Amino acid sequence: MIDIHSFLLALGIGNIAFAVLMAGYTHGAAPSPGLRLWMWARFGIGLCQLLGWSRPYLGVPSLNGIEGAGWILAVSLEVAAYCIFFGFARWQRVLLPVSALALAIVLAAGSAGTKVAYLNALVAMVVALFAAAMAWILLRPKRRASLLQRIIGVNDAVFAVSVALWGASFLGSETVLGQRAAHEYAYIAGYLLMIVNGFGFLLLCKEKDDAEMARLATVDSLTGLPNRHAFLERAEYARQAALRQRQPLALAMMDIDHFKQINDRFGHATGDEALIVFARTVRETLRAHEAVGRLGGEEFAMVLPGTDLAGALAAAERLRRAVREAIVITSGTPYTMTVSVGVVVLDPNETLGMALARADHALYEAKRGGRDRVEVGRLQRRA
Structure with a gap:
């Protein structure tokens, strides 16, 4: 059996470490808005995980709503990072209203004293929705995805399903895995998300930079024709x-x-x-x-x-x-x-x-x- 509480602490430290590593990588380099947003998303997720770990020790009821709002903001930033990276032109028209609505609902539920189980279920479903959106961005059928993109996209899809099952378990719903197993698999999926997406997004940026360097080496910059x-x-x-x-x-x-x-x-x-x-x-x-x-x-x-x-x-x-x-x-x-x-x-x-x-x-x-x-x-x- 997994010690979920300790595992949450490890996830929080790991995500913040990734964010710090990315900050060092981007320091002094050419600005990359997608990578910068992804870095802040990882940092926000790490803080939320540390907040979740510390909740039993602090005993402050209002932290439930704050933690949930932090999750919404963090995963919204991660979706925005992917949208910018892949050049979506009007992503703000969809992502910003959806994020604002989800944030308002979570904050209202937290302020109204909603049961922790129901609040956790609500946040989990929203996070699962955003993770599914990231999987769609990477795996959408009309675009030829690289092997790296498919690996990250499948990982996002697995995480979305795991978190959705985890959220359903809070409502007392019978899941295929059972409540304890649903929680464990959700945390394992979160760990894989931290590792695969952590290195994966950085490798995607490198893959894009390498392709641009190859293009600049073979294409005339003025006319766009081969040099x-x-x-x-x-x-x-x-x-x-x-x-x-x-x-x-x-x-x-x-x-x-x-x-x-x-x-x-x-x-x-x-x-x-x-x-x-x-x-x-x-x-x-x-x-x-x-x-x-x-x-x-x-x-x-x-x-x-x-x-x-x-x-x-x-x-x-x-x-x-x-x-x-x-x-x-x-x-x-x-x-x-x-x-x-x-x-x-x-x-x-x-x-x-x-x-x-x-x-x-x-x-x-x-x-x-x-x-x-x-x-x-x-x-x-x-x-």
Whole structure:
């Protein structure tokens, strides 16, 4: 049998220790509102558990309502932390009214001298509801959850069920486990919640930070397109796949015409806007398996797997026309831009660098021929 009273003391100390550990982790780091809220939620839960442990020694009836209100506030903060972490836009519209209503009911029940058993049952049901909400956030079906998220979500679901059974036992309801067992399993679930969610939320933050670092290392910050390194890596993978499967592979080099004049005439902010508009136009024009990257400045490259010369020319012309129709907003009159494109089809005997060099030469010919046009790069055969 578990000594529930001593176990409650261990849980309280453990949750406060987690909160202090998180405070040390976040000190001096980039602000993370979700992690900060989670830290305060753990601290609040720990205080509530210590208050529950000390109740028999203090003998103050009003502490029952205060402890219950503390539980409502703490679990509300934890739900808010998850909502912020996962980017819920309007979570306040639901969470704040529900939390305020639950808090008002618990405080009113405590002030009215409601029996401790009934008050405990009420608080347990509210905590179970919030734990179920956290499980839903992590496991909701329309979102692909990572293994870590599923582990935390299942743990929240188990805790919600355990606490609900615990609350029902206070009302004298017959539970599958029995009253004593319901209490023990609820405390064991609380212990698992402390360990799994304690480390889990920190690992979720690290997982998110790692993903952001990987994104920053491969994505151009202005246009959102793959940067030079990421594009060349993907293009090389496509080249090797084309050789294995004996499929054609087309490449293109693109350059916004008279880009320096855009900067000189309208300013660099408009030049940046032109790059953003161009990148958006390319994304909207290309098919799903085709890729484009920013190599630097106003120079872009495109890889078109499974595409022969006729298909590449059609894609390049489609893109050229779309760019002409795109509008760049300036401080004065709207500006339209054009693009020159050099297209090649990979030869099995050439490297990616050689193919891109041919495409770049074709791009130069397109500019020399008047710009706003597509040119095909010719393969130089050795004698």
